Amino acid sequence: MTLKYFHMNKRLLLLVCGLGVLGFSQAQPTRGNLIDNIVARVDDYIILRSELEAGYANYLARGASPSTQAKCEILQSLVLNKVMVAKAEIDSVIVDEGQVQSQLDVAMANALAQFPSEAEFERVYGKSIDEFRDELLPDMRENLTVQTMQRTITENISVTPREVKRFYQQIPRDSLPFFSTEFVVGQFVKKATTSEKEKQRVRDFLLDLRGQIERGEATFEALAQKYSEDPGSGRRGGNLGFTPRGTLVPEYEEMALSLEPNEISDPVLSPFGYHMIQLIERRGNEINTRHILMKPRSTGADMEEAIAYLDSVRNLVITDETVRWEKLAKEHSEDPFTASNGSYFTNPNVGGLRISAKELESTIFFTIDTMQVGTYSQPLPFNMQDGTAAARIIYYKDRFPPHQANLEDDYQKIKTAVLQSKNNEALEEWFEKSRSQVFIYVDPEFQNCRILN
Known part of the structure; x- marks a missing residue:
C-alpha cells in the first residue's frame, strides 16, 4: 500500500500551506458538545470524528478550498500519527515527562490568556482547570511522542537549491498561489x-514561607498552590517532576543541584522571577524538584x-x-x-x-x-x-x-514546501515498513481514501 497523494496538486497544496498543515500535523480532539464516533483505530489508539473535523477546519481556515481529497489527506496523517505512537510503544520509546509537563504548562497558559479570568475559563468549558489539564495531558504526551518519532525518521533530510527550483518549476504558472x-x-x-526594595520584599516573603514549612505550620505543596505564580506547577503543589540536566534555567538548576533531598533553598533569581526550591530526589542525570515562583512587581x-x-x-x-x-x-x-x-x-x-x-x-x-x-x-x-x-x-x-509566488520573493516558503514534501515521502516509506506491526482499522465511510489499499 502507498499513502496516495491522490490527483490533487500536492506541490501547490504544500506551498499554500507553508509548513504543510496536512503534513502529519498533530491535530487535537475538539472538546465540544459533538457526538463523536470512531473513524479509525490503530491498536488501542482511536481517531475520533471530531479530530478529523478539527484538522479539516484548520485546513479551511488557511484559505484552502473545500476538498474531499484534502479530508482524506488529513485522515491519513492522523492514522500515521497513531501508527507512530503505537510503534513507539512497541519499541519502548519513552518521552521525557518533564518535557510533557512543560509543554502542557505553556498550552494551559496560552489557553487561560484568552479569558478574562480563570472562573470564566471554567464556565465556558464546563469543567475545572485541573480537570481540563488532566484531560489534555494524554494528548500532550502523545503529541510529544509523535514529534520524537518524526524527528528520528526525518532528521537527516535536507534540501538543495536545485530541488527548490525544480519543485517550483513543476507548478503550472496559472496555479501558483497568491500571497497576501x-x-x-x-x-x-x-x-x-524592579527596584531593590521590591526585590527584597519578595525575598523576605519567600523566606517567611520557608519558615512556615520548617516549623510545620504549612506544607510546601499547600503554599505553592496558594502563592506560586507559575500557573502550571503551582496547581500541582509546585512539582516539576523529574527533569534531565540542562532542561531548566541555569540559575534554578545550579541551586537545585546544590541541595540535599528535602532541603529548601534560599530564594534564587532567574529570568522568570524568584524561586524557592525544594529538592525531592536525584535519579542519575535527573532531579525531581518543586518550587514556589514569585515575580517582583514594577x-x-x-x-x-x-x-x-x-x-x-x-x-x-x-x-x-x-x-x-x-x-x-x-x-x-x-x-x-x-x-x-x-x-x-x-x-x-x-x-x-x-x-x-x-x-x-x-x-x-x-x-x-x-x-x-x-x-x-x-x-x-x-x-x-x-x-x-x-x-x-x-x-x-x-x-x-500581495503577489503571485515566485522564486525571488518566496524562496523560503518554497524551500519549506520542498522539505515538507521530502519529509512526507520519508514518513510514507516508514509507514509501509511499520504498518504490518500494528492493527489498523478505518471506517468504511472513508474507503475511498484508500488508506489501506
Whole structure:
C-alpha cells in the first residue's frame, strides 16, 4: 500500500500551506458538545470524528478550498500519527515527562490568556482547570511522542537549491498561489526593572514561607498552590517532576543541584522571577524538584525609566548613521527571541523575516498601520509573554505587496514546501515498513481514501 497523494496538486497544496498543515500535523480532539464516533483505530489508539473535523477546519481556515481529497489527506496523517505512537510503544520509546509537563504548562497558559479570568475559563468549558489539564495531558504526551518519532525518521533530510527550483518549476504558472501583504518588523525591548526594595520584599516573603514549612505550620505543596505564580506547577503543589540536566534555567538548576533531598533553598533569581526550591530526589542525570515562583512587581516609575532608556536608543539610531539597529538590538534588547534575530520577528510557519498580518500580534499590526516603512515608533508599554511589564520600540523595516509566488520573493516558503514534501515521502516509506506491526482499522465511510489499499 502507498499513502496516495491522490490527483490533487500536492506541490501547490504544500506551498499554500507553508509548513504543510496536512503534513502529519498533530491535530487535537475538539472538546465540544459533538457526538463523536470512531473513524479509525490503530491498536488501542482511536481517531475520533471530531479530530478529523478539527484538522479539516484548520485546513479551511488557511484559505484552502473545500476538498474531499484534502479530508482524506488529513485522515491519513492522523492514522500515521497513531501508527507512530503505537510503534513507539512497541519499541519502548519513552518521552521525557518533564518535557510533557512543560509543554502542557505553556498550552494551559496560552489557553487561560484568552479569558478574562480563570472562573470564566471554567464556565465556558464546563469543567475545572485541573480537570481540563488532566484531560489534555494524554494528548500532550502523545503529541510529544509523535514529534520524537518524526524527528528520528526525518532528521537527516535536507534540501538543495536545485530541488527548490525544480519543485517550483513543476507548478503550472496559472496555479501558483497568491500571497497576501507581508511585513518585516523588529522590536527593541526594555523591561521595567524592579527596584531593590521590591526585590527584597519578595525575598523576605519567600523566606517567611520557608519558615512556615520548617516549623510545620504549612506544607510546601499547600503554599505553592496558594502563592506560586507559575500557573502550571503551582496547581500541582509546585512539582516539576523529574527533569534531565540542562532542561531548566541555569540559575534554578545550579541551586537545585546544590541541595540535599528535602532541603529548601534560599530564594534564587532567574529570568522568570524568584524561586524557592525544594529538592525531592536525584535519579542519575535527573532531579525531581518543586518550587514556589514569585515575580517582583514594577511601578510607574520603573516604566518611565524604561521608556526614557528607549527614547535614547531611538534618538541614537535615527541621528547616528554609524549605529546599526540590528547590532544594537542583538546586544541590548531584552527579548531573547527577537534579539537573536537582530530584533526581527520570524514567520512561525516557514521561517524567514516576512510575516503576514494574521501572523503579527494585533497590537503590532495596528501600530505599523500608522507608520511609514523605514521608521521607528515611540516607546510603547506592553506585557511580555511571561507577564513582565516592559516597553518597546517597533521598527517597520519593509512591506511586500500581495503577489503571485515566485522564486525571488518566496524562496523560503518554497524551500519549506520542498522539505515538507521530502519529509512526507520519508514518513510514507516508514509507514509501509511499520504498518504490518500494528492493527489498523478505518471506517468504511472513508474507503475511498484508500488508506489501506
